Amino acid sequence: MAAHDIWVGEAPIDPAALHAAFLAAHGGAGAAAAFTGTVRDAAADGAVERLWLDWYPGMTEASVAAIAQAAQARFAVTALTIHHRAGVMTAGEPIVFVAAAGAHRRATFAAVDYMMDRLKSEAAFWKRETGAGFERWVEPTPQDRRDLERWRDA
Numbered sequence: 001m002a003a004h005d006i007w008v009g010e011a012p013i014d015p016a017a018l019h020a021a022f023l024a025a026h027g028g029a030g031a032a033a034a035f036t037g038t039v040r041d042a043a044a045d046g047a048v049e050r051l052w053l054d055w056y057p058g059m060t061e062a063s064v065a066a067i068a069q070a071a072q073a074r075f076a077v078t079a080l081t082i083h084h085r086a087g088v089m090t091a092g093e094p095i096v097f098v099a100a101a102g103a104h105r106r107a108t109f110a111a112v113d114y115m116m117d118r119l120k121s122e123a124a125f126w127k128r129e130t131g132a133g134f135e136r137w138v139e140p141t142p143q144d145r146r147d148l149e150r151w152r153d154a
Contacts, residue, residue, distance in 0.1 A: 003025075004079075004082075007083045009085070010086050013097055014094075015036040018099070019034050019099065022099045025079070026101035029078045029102055030104065031104055032099065033099065033105070037096040037097075038093060039089045040091065046134060049090065049130055050089070051091075051095070051130075052088050052127070053085065054126040055126070067115055067123065068082055070118070071100070071118075075111040075114070076103065078103070080101075081098065082096070082098050082119070084123070096116075098116055100112050117147045120147070
């Protein structure tokens with residue numbers, strides 16, 4: 001059974017510290033893969049000044065934990081971490097850190113990729129971008145949906 005470290009909250013995250021702690025705890029597994037997502041600075045209609053991720057404590061963590069559990073069931077991994085920000089963030093701030101460890105690189109890469117595709121499209125967050133002259137809710141893009149669909153066939 002894989003060890004899970006799931007956290008969702010409004011406090012800033014430090015991907016370098018999270019990665020170092022993950023490797024210290026699980027580096028002996030043979031392979032480790034990690035991904036850090038940051039708030040993008042631009043959208044099709046201008047610079048993004050602020051991103052707001054609304055969340056519902058309890059429900060959001062449960063949706064994130066379900067994604068980790070599905071990754072564990074699907075891939076040969078020994079440890080999974082998902083730390084996801086909520087609340088208000090500005091461009092460049094880390095929004096998500098995802099890591100997996102296991103005996104083999106392909107499984108760890110795939111687990112991280114799978115978790116990110118599911119987080120982007122299915123986790124219980126509501127995203128709103130604000131910039132000069134615009135404020136809008138952000139939905140998964142057609143590419144996000146295609147990325148998610150490829151896991152249904154595999």
